[in-house]
Amino acid sequence: MEAAIDFKQLIGALGDGVVVCDAGGAIIVWNPAAERIFGFTESEALGKSLDLIIPERQRQRHWDGYHKTMATGETRYGNDVLRVPALHKEGKPLSIAFTVGMLYTPDNKVSAIVAIVRDETARWTEERTIRARLNQLEEAAKA
DSSP: OOOOOOOOHHHHHOOSEEEETTTTSBBEEEEEEHHHHHOOHHHHHTBGGGGGTHHHHHHHHHHHHHHHHHHHHHTTTTTTTTEEEETTTSSSSSEEEEEEEEEEEEOOEEEEEEEEEEEEEEHHHHHHHHHHHHHHHHHHHOO
């Protein structure tokens, strides 16, 4: 027996952020986990550009790739986890990991792109600390 799924409830229940943008780059879905990760409420994010969460130095590269993906309907990141810097509403830097998926119209034109986002700031900071400590120990061993 097939159960009907309430997709709004499903997206709201996920622990990972769900951010969906239309072909022009406007945010059209922003779940509670995205709000927790980035600090912006759904009402603050909907209709806005992803520039809300993209550090300024990454924006040009992001938009070049975004527009190319929208024009071609292809992304080289469909199965890869991307790890990039991002911004919290308060301006603090984040390290996020995400996967993307494309949504298409019935005539096979790209209508939106979906990102499933996880905050990896704590893990990234811990790894950086471990690498720095390892470098210190290696230098001390050489002395």
